[in-house]
Amino acid sequence: MPVYEYIALDRKGKEHKGIISADSGRMVQDSLRRDGLYPRRIDPLPAQSAPSLSGWRSRLFNRVNSGDLVVAIRQLATLLSAGIPLASCLDSVLQQVKKGGLYRTLAQIRERINEGSSLAAAMEEQRQAFPPTYAAMVRAGESSGTLELVLERLADFGEQQESLKRKLQSSLAYPALILLVSLGVVFFLMSYVVPKVTQIFLDFEQALPLPTIILIQISEVFHAYWWVVPLLLAAAGLALKRMASSSRGRPVLDAWLLRMPLLGSLLHHIVLSRYCHTLGTLLKNEVALLQALKIVRNVVSNSLVQQATDRIIKEVSEGSSLAKPMARGTLFPPTMVQLVSAGEQSGQLDAMFLKVAQNSENYVSNRLTALTSLLEPVMILVLGGIVGFVVLAVLLPIFDMSQLIR
Structure with a gap:
C-alpha cells in the first residue's frame, strides 16, 4: 500500500x-x-x-542510524514508565526526531499502533531498522506487561553495542590516518619527486650507487604500472565479496579471519561478545531458549558460529543440555562452556551469558589498546624507513659528484 x-x-x-x-x-x-x-x-x-x-x-x-534508534527507544521507555499511552509516546518521540529514515519508520509504527497492531508486530514490518532481537524482546514484554522495562533493557543493549562499535572505530581511526598519509607521501615521492631528481643523475652518465639504482628501477616500474595496484585491489575485493556470498567460500573465509595473526583472536572475541550479549539479553527478557538461539543465529555474521548454533539448536531440541554441544569444537572457549554449564544448573543462564559477554568486551578493549600502541610506532617506522631510503638514494650520488668537482 x-x-x-x-x-x-x-x-x-x-x-x-x-x-x-x-x-x-x-x-x-x-x-x-x-x-x-x-x-x-x-x-x-x-x-x-x-x-x-x-x-x-x-x-x-530509509536508512536508520543505530545510535538515533537507541536514543528513541530510551525516550519511548521513559515516557511509557510515566504512564503515557504508547501512541502518545510515539507522537512525542516523533516531535523530537522530525525527519529522516527514523521519522518515517516510527511514523509508520505509530500508524500501525493506531490501527490496533502490537508494537512487536509493527517492528517486524520495519526489518530494515529493527533486528529480530528487538521484536522478540518487545513481544515478550508485551505478553508479560513489562514493556517499559523491556524497552529500558533494549536501550541498554543498544547502547552497549554502540559503545563497542565506537571503541573499534576510535581505535582504528589514527592508524588508518597514518596509513593514508603514508600512502600519499610514497605516491608523491615516487610519481613526482624521484623521477625529476633521478633524471638529473642520469644526465651526468656517471656510475650510480646501488640504492640509487634500486630507487630508479622502483620509480620507473611505479610510474609505468601504478594503475595495476588499484586494479589488483579491486579484483581482490571482488573476489572476497564473491567468496563471502558463496555457501562454500564463506566458511573458508570466516575460518581464515579467525586464524589471522594478531587480529584473529580479536575478531573471535568480538563475535563472542555480540553472540553472548544478545543471547543473555533475550533470555533475561523471558524469551524461550530455542527461540533465542534461532534469533541469535541470524544476528551473528560468522558462518562458523551459525553452523555451530544450528547444531546446538538441534541437540537442545532433542533434550540435550546447552553446554554439551557448545563444548565440541574450538569456537566456544572452555571458560565460556563452564560458565554456561554452571548457569544451567543454577538457573542463571542469562546472567552467565552476560558475564561471558562482559569478559569478551574487556578482552577486546585491552587487545585494541595493545594493538594500536604497537601498530602506530610500527607504521611510523615503516614510513620513516621509506623516506630515509629515498633520501639516502638521492644524497649518495650528490656526495659522489661533489667529490668529482673537488
Missing part, C-alpha cells in the same frame, strides 16, 4: 505531521478529516512507493 507524509491542522490550529498508509491521496484526506484534522499538505513517499527506487537507493532513503 502506498505511504503518504502529511501536514495537517487540528481545530485549535496546532500543526500535526505524520505518515499514513492509504490507497490514494483522497483516502488520506478522508482519514485525516475523520480524526478532526485538516490537511495542508499530502506528499507520497517515493522511497517507499516508487518501484524504481529500489535496492541501494531505497536503503539510502
Whole structure:
C-alpha cells in the first residue's frame, strides 16, 4: 500500500505531521478529516512507493542510524514508565526526531499502533531498522506487561553495542590516518619527486650507487604500472565479496579471519561478545531458549558460529543440555562452556551469558589498546624507513659528484 507524509491542522490550529498508509491521496484526506484534522499538505513517499527506487537507493532513503534508534527507544521507555499511552509516546518521540529514515519508520509504527497492531508486530514490518532481537524482546514484554522495562533493557543493549562499535572505530581511526598519509607521501615521492631528481643523475652518465639504482628501477616500474595496484585491489575485493556470498567460500573465509595473526583472536572475541550479549539479553527478557538461539543465529555474521548454533539448536531440541554441544569444537572457549554449564544448573543462564559477554568486551578493549600502541610506532617506522631510503638514494650520488668537482 502506498505511504503518504502529511501536514495537517487540528481545530485549535496546532500543526500535526505524520505518515499514513492509504490507497490514494483522497483516502488520506478522508482519514485525516475523520480524526478532526485538516490537511495542508499530502506528499507520497517515493522511497517507499516508487518501484524504481529500489535496492541501494531505497536503503539510502530509509536508512536508520543505530545510535538515533537507541536514543528513541530510551525516550519511548521513559515516557511509557510515566504512564503515557504508547501512541502518545510515539507522537512525542516523533516531535523530537522530525525527519529522516527514523521519522518515517516510527511514523509508520505509530500508524500501525493506531490501527490496533502490537508494537512487536509493527517492528517486524520495519526489518530494515529493527533486528529480530528487538521484536522478540518487545513481544515478550508485551505478553508479560513489562514493556517499559523491556524497552529500558533494549536501550541498554543498544547502547552497549554502540559503545563497542565506537571503541573499534576510535581505535582504528589514527592508524588508518597514518596509513593514508603514508600512502600519499610514497605516491608523491615516487610519481613526482624521484623521477625529476633521478633524471638529473642520469644526465651526468656517471656510475650510480646501488640504492640509487634500486630507487630508479622502483620509480620507473611505479610510474609505468601504478594503475595495476588499484586494479589488483579491486579484483581482490571482488573476489572476497564473491567468496563471502558463496555457501562454500564463506566458511573458508570466516575460518581464515579467525586464524589471522594478531587480529584473529580479536575478531573471535568480538563475535563472542555480540553472540553472548544478545543471547543473555533475550533470555533475561523471558524469551524461550530455542527461540533465542534461532534469533541469535541470524544476528551473528560468522558462518562458523551459525553452523555451530544450528547444531546446538538441534541437540537442545532433542533434550540435550546447552553446554554439551557448545563444548565440541574450538569456537566456544572452555571458560565460556563452564560458565554456561554452571548457569544451567543454577538457573542463571542469562546472567552467565552476560558475564561471558562482559569478559569478551574487556578482552577486546585491552587487545585494541595493545594493538594500536604497537601498530602506530610500527607504521611510523615503516614510513620513516621509506623516506630515509629515498633520501639516502638521492644524497649518495650528490656526495659522489661533489667529490668529482673537488
